Amino acid sequence: MNFNTTVHFDFIKHRKKFFSFSIILTVLGIVSLLVFNLNYGVDFKAGTNMDISVGQKLTQADAKAVIESVGITDVIPTVGGDKGDRVSARFDEVLEQNKVKEIEGAFTAKYGENVSSEVNIVSPDMAQELGKKTIVAVLVASLLIMFYVMIRFEWRFALAANIAILYDAFVVVTIFSIFRLEVDLPFIAAILTTIGYSINDKIVIFDRIRENLRFGKFKNNEQLAEMVNQSLWQTMARNLYTVLAVLIIAVCLFIFGSESIKLFALAKMIGLASGAYSSICIAAPLWLVLKGKQKPKTSQPAKSAV
The missing domain is CATH 3.30.70.3400 (Alpha-Beta Plaits)
Structure with a gap:
């Protein structure tokens, strides 16, 4: 099926490479957290x-x-x-x-x-309470996003999106752990806003996939994979412009902002870059994997009125 879209690179064909890279980075993050933990600021320790x-x-x-x-x-x-x-x-x-x-x-x-x-x-009690509330905030935000995507789309979209946005948040945590950057309340704000911007990119791509899926007929997984890849390129310009617009602001904050906001801006920059990557290279290919061997729905002719 031809969607009249110029495809410069086949993301779906190389999805195993993207999955492998992401898994390796996740493992490195887990090891770093186990060995070094995070460099907590005064907000999270006495x-x-x-x-x-x-x-x-x-x-x-x-x-x-x-x-x-x-x-x-x-x-x-x-x-x-x-x-x-x-x-x-x-x-x-x-x-x-x-x-x-x-x-x-x-x-x-x-x-x-x-x-x-x-x-x-x-105080020690306050630091412990802030840590618990932070974990709860991230989990609640993720669950609400999954619930929203399940209502608007289907569970496969929701699961793929949630895995991808949690990956984005973990990438930021990993970089801060490896380079021993201070984690404070602005860092948590950056994590939550990263989740928000990340899900926006994924919704745009998923919406295009759903539209193409609704009006197309796909006989095998190869055609379905081609449709997903075409959908990625159809939404590429919009997603990149959105990310670049916010990224430019984050870079300006990092360069010209005060010391107290530099780490927030850096976390935003990492989160935006990871969000753009995961939307294209993780979320959409993961949905295709979850779709598996299920026979895609095809458009049905409208029934004539009796």
């Missing part, structure tokens, strides 16, 4: 985070020296802000109020009265 503005430019060495002057030697602060005047320091323990005041006083003594600070403290 500790204290201090953001200090000193009103003048300073270096990381300057900030570290001030903190060490109060007896804390195991903290590596980061310096950011438009003027390089903002210090962010994470402490792996819940600091007493007098120790917080001591750190603030040390910066005030060196940089003057313009020093201001913001302190965030997470």
Whole structure:
């Protein structure tokens, strides 16, 4: 069957290669999580985070020296802000109020009265609760998406879509685990938005597959595979334009955004790239595999009114 679409590459023909690559990456992610776990930020483990503005430019060495002057030697602060005047320091323990005041006083003594600070403290119970709520949020979002796709399409579409979006989320987690990037609440927001953008791509492709399936007659799996590949190319431009539009924004946020938003933007960039890949190379081919040897439905002629 000819859908009058120019096919530059047969994605369905190479689906086993895509599946193998994805499985290998998933296994690497599991191993990384088992060996290294995630580099949890203060949001997910007990500790204290201090953001200090000193009103003048300073270096990381300057900030570290001030903190060490109060007896804390195991903290590596980061310096950011438009003027390089903002210090962010994470402490792996819940600091007493007098120790917080001591750190603030040390910066005030060196940089003057313009020093201001913001302190965030997470207790062990709060960190544990945030971790549980995060897992619940991702699972609920995935189940609701599967339920929606099952209503709009069928269970095979829903299962293929859910496997693919969970893969997208896991790819982001894997990259952050391997490179020891900090996981905090903005990271979770990036995971959830990744799931949202990812399912959008898959719905567009599945909708085209359903339309082609409805109006075509397919005698064997080869013709069905050709239809899926044609459907991918019919929706390719729309999906790429959507992903590129959001990706450009994420790249700009990563390059020009503040330090606090860079990891969020990076997670978004990874998630968008993985979502585009999984929509084409995992979700659609997986639906075809699930369809298996079932005889596809063919269009039936309309019955004449009696």
